[in-house]
Amino acid sequence: GSKKTMIDRLLQYGTHLLVESMSEASVAQSDPREGLRKSISTALTYLHEHRGFTRLWVSEVWKGLDAWTDSMVDNRQEILDFIESQVRAAQDTRALALSIFGATFMLAMDREIHGVQRSIEDSTRAVMLVFDGYIRH
Numbered sequence: 001g002s003k004k005t006m007i008d009r010l011l012q013y014g015t016h017l018l019v020e021s022m023s024e025a026s027v028a029q030s031d032p033r034e035g036l037r038k039s040i041s042t043a044l045t046y047l048h049e050h051r052g053f054t055r056l057w058v059s060e061v062w063k064g065l066d067a068w069t070d071s072m073v074d075n076r077q078e079i080l081d082f083i084e085s086q087v088r089a090a091q092d093t094r095a096l097a098l099s100i101f102g103a104t105f106m107l108a109m110d111r112e113i114h115g116v117q118r119s120i121e122d123s124t125r126a127v128m129l130v131f132d133g134y135i136r137h
Contacts, residue, residue: 008071011060014053015075018046019082032089036131039086040104041124047108048120054108061105087131096134103127 025042029035047054060072084097107123110116118126 004069007056007060008069010053011057011075012071014050014057015078017050018043018053019078021046022082026086032086033131035089036083036086036100037124037128039083040100040127041120043104044108044120044123044127047105048111051112054105054112058105058109096131099130099134100127103130 022039022042026035026039029038057075060068061076080094080097080101083100084094087093087097087100104123104127107118107126111118111123
């Protein structure tokens with residue numbers, strides 16, 4: 001197939017593995033907030049360990065919506081749906097899920113591109129501040 005098809009399939013496969021690992025991390029948690037925290041930590045670890053996937057994802061996302069394939073839209077939707085289900089368990093909305101989604105990928109890229117030596121736990125805490133701040137207001 002074409003290069004675009006190969007990229008789509010790689011992103012689809014990586015997205016599936018990412019959501020699967022986040023789901024496994026959160027399922028063992030009885031507290032919704034802790035389940036979300038564990039999911040974010042797992043996502044950051046996954047994105048750090050799979051740097052090629054992370055770079056590929058971000059490069060495709062920043063091309064602009066008109067360059068997105070249906071598969072990329074589906075990949076984004078799969079991740080957002082999972083995060084939203086975690087947030088919904090704590091009675092919150094899609095905007096919060098989108099904030100968490102963006103912050104998680106950007107923190108992973110900050111580490112990868114700019115060499116920021118922030119630990120996975122510190123990055124997880126930073127993302128959880130978005131959640132905690134939203135809950136308080």
